[in-house]
Amino acid sequence: MKQLTDLATDFASVAQNRTLAGQDLAWLNELRQQAAVQFENNSLPAKKVEDWKYTSLWSLAQQSFTHSADKFSLTAEQCEQIALLKEAYRIVIIDGVFSAALSTIDSLESGLNIAPFSSSVNSVNQTLGQQVDIAKVGLTALNTMLMNEGVVITAAANVHIEKPIELLVINSGTTEDLAVHLRNVISLEANSKATVVEHYVGLSDSSYFTDVVTEVSLAESAELKHYKLQQESDNAFHIATLAAKQAANSQWITNSISLGSKLARNDIHSQLLGEQSHVTMDGLYLLNDEQHIDNHTRIDHAVPNTTSEELYKGVLDDNSHAVFNGKVIVHKDAQKTDANQQNKNLLLSRNCEIDTKPEMEIYADDVKCGHGSTVGQINEDQLFFLRARGLDEVSARSLLTYAFAVDVLNRISEQNIRDALSAVIEQRLPQGGK
Numbered sequence: 001m002k003q004l005t006d007l008a009t010d011f012a013s014v015a016q017n018r019t020l021a022g023q024d025l026a027w028l029n030e031l032r033q034q035a036a037v038q039f040e041n042n043s044l045p046a047k048k049v050e051d052w053k054y055t056s057l058w059s060l061a062q063q064s065f066t067h068s069a070d071k072f073s074l075t076a077e078q079c080e081q082i083a084l085l086k087e088a089y090r091i092v093i094i095d096g097v098f099s100a101a102l103s104t105i106d107s108l109e110s111g112l113n114i115a116p117f118s119s120s121v122n123s124v125n126q127t128l129g130q131q132v133d134i135a136k137v138g139l140t141a142l143n144t145m146l147m148n149e150g151v152v153i154t155a156a157a158n159v160h161i162e163k164p165i166e167l168l169v170i171n172s173g174t175t176e177d178l179a180v181h182l183r184n185v186i187s188l189e190a191n192s193k194a195t196v197v198e199h200y201v202g203l204s205d206s207s208y209f210t211d212v213v214t215e216v217s218l219a220e221s222a223e224l225k226h227y228k229l230q231q232e233s234d235n236a237f238h239i240a241t242l243a244a245k246q247a248a249n250s251q252w253i254t255n256s257i258s259l260g261s262k263l264a265r266n267d268i269h270s271q272l273l274g275e276q277s278h279v280t281m282d283g284l285y286l287l288n289d290e291q292h293i294d295n296h297t298r299i300d301h302a303v304p305n306t307t308s309e310e311l312y313k314g315v316l317d318d319n320s321h322a323v324f325n326g327k328v329i330v331h332k333d334a335q336k337t338d339a340n341q342q343n344k345n346l347l348l349s350r351n352c353e354i355d356t357k358p359e360m361e362i363y364a365d366d367v368k369c370g371h372g373s374t375v376g377q378i379n380e381d382q383l384f385f386l387r388a389r390g391l392d393e394v395s396a397r398s399l400l401t402y403a404f405a406v407d408v409l410n411r412i413s414e415q416n417i418r419d420a421l422s423a424v425i426e427q428r429l430p431q432g433g434k
Contacts, residue, residue: 173204248274
């Protein structure tokens with residue numbers, strides 16, 4: 001069998017007995033039922049499935065999760081400290097529940113709509129489920145079956161949103177083994193622009209499960225800058241799918257930074273469906289202890305004259321394990337495709353492990369494509385140079401590690417976001433003596 005069938009959590013029973021967002025909508029109930037059938041057939045993928053061969057979900061399958069959160073209160077001051085951005089529209093979800101009191105989605109710019117998924121699900125009946133395939137082996141069917149909160153963001157045609165939008169998802173740690181299933185829908189109409197940050201935070205070292213799917217739809221000449229910061233608990237499971245369809249001349253800049261969780265999986269997929277569309281797909285992962293991160297990316301060049309740029313970097317320490325599988329597909333007749341893909345890794349320990357597999361499938365003959373991967377350790381000559389100038393070894397290694405990772409941050413054009421992420425990365429690195 002290629003699935004894990006013995007699950008400690010009866011997710012199907014939860015879906016049948018729990019009150020879910022949009023439960024009175026016939027079209028949504030039909031979609032959930034289709035997802036339930038798919039999940040019953042596929043369950044959780046086992047390592048025999050090619051896309052999951054390096055990532056075992058056995059520990060997730062054997063854990064019993066609850067879907068009912070105890071009440072938890074957070075002050076506005078505490079929320080400000082947790083948030084990545086100080087000047088942003090902010091929608092806050094705590095333990096799977098939307099917090100109107102802590103969210104700042106009033107007085108929006110004209111043409112912008114931000115609303116919790118639970119109260120606006122009927123408005124996305126034409127877009128929900130259009131960017132993902134519930135039949136694909138993975139957790140999309142599980143998410144569709146149980147999705148109950150998230151955010152819906154829409155920008156009207158010709159609207160350029162000046163202020164960034166931060167989705168702040170917090171696990172308080174109050175409810176042990178809590179599972180939340182979030183669905184985000186982002187739709188930009190023609191010639192509109194927006195910046196969105198997904199930020200996931202764990203406030204304790206508790207065990208829990210975050211299951212999220214984000215669907216992105218970009219109309220002609222739309223531009224979305226999309227960033228994700230994952231700072232979950234070191235005992236958490238974080239399984240995420242991010243998928244976009246891009247029309248002609250659209251631009252999608254996405255950057256995923258993974259720092260937390262016991263086990264994390266990111267599936268990121270772009271379909272370039274219109275000529276002159278472009279995607280930049282970057283990522284950074286910093287791992288230590290027993291952490292496991294799996295990044296699976298896919299870019300489909302479906303038509304001529306499309307471009308893509310991809311850079312993923314990883315820093316691994318202790319007994320951590322990372323996986324990178326990046327696939328670029330240049331479909332038949334997608335001439336003049338220009339695609340570049342790189343994965344680079346820095347190993348700080350003899351016991352850490354990286355499985356890297358950049359791939360390209362090219363079915364057109366007039367293309368410019370390149371890909372590669374590197375795995376290495378800290379340069380001892382550079383380390384000696386810094387030590388000779390007075391830095392202790394921990395500080396020198398921290399500086400060299402930051403220098404390796406900073407390439408991904410430097411590709412972020414918004415200075416406020418770049419500075420905020422840089423500060424988070426610096427705090428994560430080992431600190432030397434004074």
